[in-house]
Amino acid sequence: MITRSATLAALLLCVAFGLSPALGAGPDNISRIASAPSGPLALWTPDQLAEPRNAAQAKAERSIRQLAAPDNNAPARLAPVEPLPTLPEARHGVIRRVLLSSGDKRVALTFDLCERSVHVTGYDARLVDALRAANAKATFFAGGKWLRSHPERGMQLMADRRFELGNHAWTHANMAVAPAEFRKWQLDWTSAQYELLRDELNRRLAARGMAASNLGPFNLFRLPFGRGGAEVTRFLNGQGFAVIQWDVVGEGGTGNAQARAQAIADAVRPGSIVLLHANAMPKDTAEVVRRLLPLLARKGYATATVSELLAAGRPEVVEDGYFTLPGDNRIYDDMFAGYGSGERRAAGRK
Ligand SMILES: [Zn+2]
Numbered sequence: 001m002i003t004r005s006a007t008l009a010a011l012l013l014c015v016a017f018g019l020s021p022a023l024g025a026g027p028d029n030i031s032r033i034a035s036a037p038s039g040p041l042a043l044w045t046p047d048q049l050a051e052p053r054n055a056a057q058a059k060a061e062r063s064i065r066q067l068a069a070p071d072n073n074a075p076a077r078l079a080p081v082e083p084l085p086t087l088p089e090a091r092h093g094v095i096r097r098v099l100l101s102s103g104d105k106r107v108a109l110t111f112d113l114c115e116r117s118v119h120v121t122g123y124d125a126r127l128v129d130a131l132r133a134a135n136a137k138a139t140f141f142a143g144g145k146w147l148r149s150h151p152e153r154g155m156q157l158m159a160d161r162r163f164e165l166g167n168h169a170w171t172h173a174n175m176a177v178a179p180a181e182f183r184k185w186q187l188d189w190t191s192a193q194y195e196l197l198r199d200e201l202n203r204r205l206a207a208r209g210m211a212a213s214n215l216g217p218f219n220l221f222r223l224p225f226g227r228g229g230a231e232v233t234r235f236l237n238g239q240g241f242a243v244i245q246w247d248v249v250g251e252g253g254t255g256n257a258q259a260r261a262q263a264i265a266d267a268v269r270p271g272s273i274v275l276l277h278a279n280a281m282p283k284d285t286a287e288v289v290r291r292l293l294p295l296l297a298r299k300g301y302a303t304a305t306v307s308e309l310l311a312a313g314r315p316e317v318v319e320d321g322y323f324t325l326p327g328d329n330r331i332y333d334d335m336f337a338g339y340g341s342g343e344r345r346a347a348g349r350k
Pocket residue numbers: 112113114168172224225
């Protein structure tokens with residue numbers, strides 16, 4: 001069983017310091033992509049998509065780099081160009097899972113790519129390699145600043161038809177404590193950065209005579225620290241975003257990677273949404289995921305993106321985000337300057 005205290009302790013460490021529980025370094029035997037990439041992914045070679053073969057490069061890509069001063073630089077475009085359609089009433093609220101028709105045993109694996117203003121986080125290529133090797137679907141919630149610091153990996157995720165991306169704020173602002181104006185630019189800058197990468201992806205596809213990527217706008221949002229509230233949800237829904245949380249916390253449990261994978265497999269139900277990270281915080285999520293995928297398959301589960309679950313069923317909604325019990329994430333409200341983002345200028349406006 002994944003305990004609340006262990007989960008919070010692990011997430012706290014990871015978010016605050018970029019440390020990792022790192023329960024044993026994993027074997028380097030996660031399958032690389034066997035077949036030639038297809039569709040927009042063909043812009044890259046299998047080696048460019050996979051974890052770098054050079055061990056030092058692979059390690060560097062997973063490293064968390066603390067910055068000497070917060071990076072408060074704006075993206076090249078400050079607001080998205082493409083408008084979002086009105087969010088249907090049925091998708092209002094904080095979505096924790098999706099109720100599916102009987103017999104539909106799909107679950108959504110979701111991976112956050114958090115990055116605050118005070119550091120540059122990693123990219124866990126081993127994890128993405130494992131997903132691709134199993135042909136698993138996944139949803140990635142990307143911080144806007146993470147997309148800017150990892151443009152090539154961001155575009156590779158966008159180009160993969162098994163995956164979808166959603167918005168995770170620019171620098172991981174805690175929406176429960178940030179003022180309205182702060183929330184708005186955290187949202188807009190991230191959607192704008194996504195559009196810039198999508199433009200670049202489509203430019204490269206056109207240059208190769210390939211069809212455009214057909215990617216829609218960001219319309220899913222994940223609350224940093226899981227913190228929101230009724231007003232925040234109204235704001236996000238009003239902007240056209242469905243707020244996607246989780247019913248299964250996939251990290252922070254006890255035991256080795258196999259035991260923690262088993263705990264996730266035991267916890268999921270049809271329509272579950274599983275919280276994980278793909279920014280190498282914690283370090284051994286790839287090991288857990290590699291073990292989780294066959295366990296899910298053995299129990300008859302298939303993977304789906306969050307959007308696919310939403311299209312197939314009825315969201316189970318709550319009023320506020322939390323990890324496993326309502327209110328268990330309020331500890332984050334006073335933890336970091338700049339409403340959780342680390343931005344020092346913002347603290348003065350508080
Ligand atoms: Zn996050």
